[in-house]
Each structure stands twice: as C-alpha cells, then as structure tokens.
Amino acid sequence: MLTMTQVAKKILVTCALPYANGSIHLGHMLEHIQADVWVRYQRMRGHEVNFICADDAHGTPIMLKAQQLGITPEQMIGEMSQEHQTDFAGFDISYDNYHSTHSDENRELSELIYTRLKENGFIKNRTIxxxxxxxxxxxxxxxxxxxxxxxxxxxxxxxxxxxxxxxxxxxxxxxxxxxxxxxxxxxxxxxEHFFFDLPSFSEMLQAWTRSGALQEQVANKMQEWFESGLQQWDISRDAPYFGFEIPNAPGKYFYVWLDAPIGYMGSFKNLCDKRATPPASTNTGRKILRPSCITLSAKTLSTSTACSGRRCWKAATSVSRLTCSCTAT
Structure with missing residues (x-):
C-alpha cells in the first residue's frame, strides 16, 4: 500500500501481441501470467494500472492459413481473437482491453504515421x-x-x-x-517498394537508447545494430496480401511489421476512447527488439510533437502526439 507521502502512478502495461494464425501455447501464457502478476501487485500497492493487449492480425501467413481453411482472413482472425480471449480469461488474466491490429484505430494511426513520414521526406521509393x-x-x-x-x-x-x-x-x-x-x-x-529511411535517425536513436529509457542489456543489443549500420526498411508488400492498403498506392500494403507495433497504440487509443482518464506513463512489455525498440521509436519520435496544453494528458503519449485535438493551454 502507498504511504501518505507517496503518489499513485498511472501505468500502462502491455504484452507481446499473439499472432492470429494459431492458438495460444504455454510460451505465450507464461509471459501473460508474469505480466498479470506484476499488474496485480501494482494495483494492490494503490497504483492505477491499465493492462492492454491485442492480436497481431495481418500478414501473408494469415492470408494463406485462411485459404487453407476455406474462409476469409477476417473470419479467421475474428474466431482466433475469441479463442485467445477465452484462453486468457480461463487463466484470469486481468486485461482492461484486448483489441486487434485489424482495427479502425490501428488503420488510422498507421496511415497517419506513414503520411507524416512521407511528408517529411522519410519514405523512399525504389524498384527492387x-x-x-x-x-x-x-x-x-x-x-x-x-x-x-x-x-x-x-x-x-x-x-x-x-x-x-x-x-x-x-x-x-x-x-x-x-x-x-x-x-x-x-x-x-x-x-516498386516503399522504404522507411531509418538511417536518418541513427544519431537520435543512439542518444535515446543510452538515455536510461532501456535496460542496459537491451541498449547493448541496440548498439550492435548501430555499429553495423542501420538500413532503409522495406515497409511495403505487394498484393495479394492481408493488411492495410497504403494510401494512394493501389495494390501495395503496409508490411505487417509496420502496423503491428503501432497496434499497441491502437489498443491504447481504443481504451482511451472508452475512458475519460487514460494512463500517463508507459511500461511496454515487448521482447522483439528490432521492430519495437528501433523502428517504432523512430516512427513515433520523428513524426510527432507533444501537445503543448499543460492540462492535456496527451502530452505524455505517442498516440496523443499524433491525434491530439484538445484546446488546453
């Protein structure tokens, strides 16, 4: 429990997104149980914790699996989402929001981030x-x-x-x-494919990874990639593909690793739309380092400016920097 001098924190916790082409296995469940234990502990201490997750629901494997089953990808991921949520509920995982990367929120944020990157000259076209x-x-x-x-x-x-x-x-x-x-x-x-110009953010990302925001072991792993040199990242895939079509590019789709990390924001935004007071600080439980620590950080840090309203909670979140429409001063 908190003492009289301690202030309750607002904390957002996530787990790695399960892929929607198969059932939950023990490896998945171990992570979600461990996170749930930590969440319950923080709630018992008096902190306000919101626990979110989502299904990672795009990509070629899902498209091909649906074809094998003789159903649409949308039907398959819908059924898989229900199965996943039933399994988590069976283990009493206390999620406040379980969403999907195949959502209106994730489409909106993915398109917005892509558009901002393109407007700022960080999307490069080339034939491969x-x-x-x-x-x-x-x-x-x-x-x-x-x-x-x-x-x-x-x-x-x-x-x-x-x-x-x-x-x-x-x-x-x-x-x-x-x-x-x-x-x-x-x-x-x-x-023709579209590439995110990741090398342009190498200096910024190196400074961020050494700022204390990451565990030392994670920061050290990031440093290995910086030393070998960041490469432009192909964020597009050709039809047929199951995912979000890239704006003004018929037949081209966002690579699943473009919108999957943004799916955390999409689930958070979905929760924020349901609640008046969302969390202000974030603890993201994610283990796949390159897409999450490097590309997601570059995408969000480079495309957004925090809301300047002193009373606006949105100044603290990557989602809000992209979507804030408040009138706070």
Missing amino acids: SQLYDPEKGMFLPDRFVKGTCPKCKSPDQYGDNCEVCGATYSPTELIDPKSVVSGATPVMRDS
Whole structure:
C-alpha cells in the first residue's frame, strides 16, 4: 500500500501481441501470467494500472492459413481473437482491453504515421527485384522461401536468416531457393517498394537508447545494430496480401511489421476512447527488439510533437502526439 507521502502512478502495461494464425501455447501464457502478476501487485500497492493487449492480425501467413481453411482472413482472425480471449480469461488474466491490429484505430494511426513520414521526406521509393512464385502468382516474403545459406552453406534455411550460423541476408541471396507455399522454383520480378529511411535517425536513436529509457542489456543489443549500420526498411508488400492498403498506392500494403507495433497504440487509443482518464506513463512489455525498440521509436519520435496544453494528458503519449485535438493551454 502507498504511504501518505507517496503518489499513485498511472501505468500502462502491455504484452507481446499473439499472432492470429494459431492458438495460444504455454510460451505465450507464461509471459501473460508474469505480466498479470506484476499488474496485480501494482494495483494492490494503490497504483492505477491499465493492462492492454491485442492480436497481431495481418500478414501473408494469415492470408494463406485462411485459404487453407476455406474462409476469409477476417473470419479467421475474428474466431482466433475469441479463442485467445477465452484462453486468457480461463487463466484470469486481468486485461482492461484486448483489441486487434485489424482495427479502425490501428488503420488510422498507421496511415497517419506513414503520411507524416512521407511528408517529411522519410519514405523512399525504389524498384527492387523479388522472388515470385509462378504457380501461386504471388511475391514471396522472406519466410516463405527456403534454400541453402549463402554464408555457411547449411541447407533448408529461411530467406531472411540462417538458424545455423546466424547470418542475415536477402531471399535473393539464397542458393537453390524454393517456395515454401508451392515447392516451385521462384523467378525474379521487379516491383516498386516503399522504404522507411531509418538511417536518418541513427544519431537520435543512439542518444535515446543510452538515455536510461532501456535496460542496459537491451541498449547493448541496440548498439550492435548501430555499429553495423542501420538500413532503409522495406515497409511495403505487394498484393495479394492481408493488411492495410497504403494510401494512394493501389495494390501495395503496409508490411505487417509496420502496423503491428503501432497496434499497441491502437489498443491504447481504443481504451482511451472508452475512458475519460487514460494512463500517463508507459511500461511496454515487448521482447522483439528490432521492430519495437528501433523502428517504432523512430516512427513515433520523428513524426510527432507533444501537445503543448499543460492540462492535456496527451502530452505524455505517442498516440496523443499524433491525434491530439484538445484546446488546453
């Protein structure tokens, strides 16, 4: 319990978003139980805690799984969301809000962040060569291509990294690539893609990661990526794809890792729309470092300016910096 001199905190807590193409397993549940224990402890101490999460509901795996089941992606993620929430309720996980990245809030925020980045010159267009499955009529994401690692020559490795030697590479570098979807040998095709100019924020991000905002171990891992040099990040995917279509770009969709981290904001915004007084400080429980710590931080820090209203809670949150319409002074 809080003493007379202590002030109750307003805390927002999240867990990693479960992917909506399968059931909750023990690995998922362990994290959610651990977070729930911490949440309950903070509530017992007298702090105001709001506990949110959502399903990560976009991407090629979901599109293909729905095709296999003979249903639409929307139907599949709806059924999976109900199953996930039932499982969490069965373990008494005390969520205040459980949402989905396939939501109006997430679409709004994703489009807004993208538009701000584009207006500020941080979205670059260029034509790239990609592996294309001639049997399925679709471009192949890196995890849907397998072949021999170009570094250590280990067979049966995915198109983005080798699980044997740890090397990272592009799918086009694989030796003897094969489509995971059909088994066909992919062919090369050109397509225009949109890239987030992440290197422009290297200095800002390095300063932020060393500001004390992160655990030392996480900051050290970030430093490894800075030392090897940040690369422009491909945030687009070609149709067919299940996700949000990019504004003014027919047939192009936001890569799932563009809108998935923003899904935390979408779930938070959904909660804020339901409640008059949202939390003011954030503790995000997220373990996938590169998209969450690097790209999400760059996207939000570079596209927003905090509300200047002294009485506006929105000055404290990334969501609000993008959406605030208050009249506070």
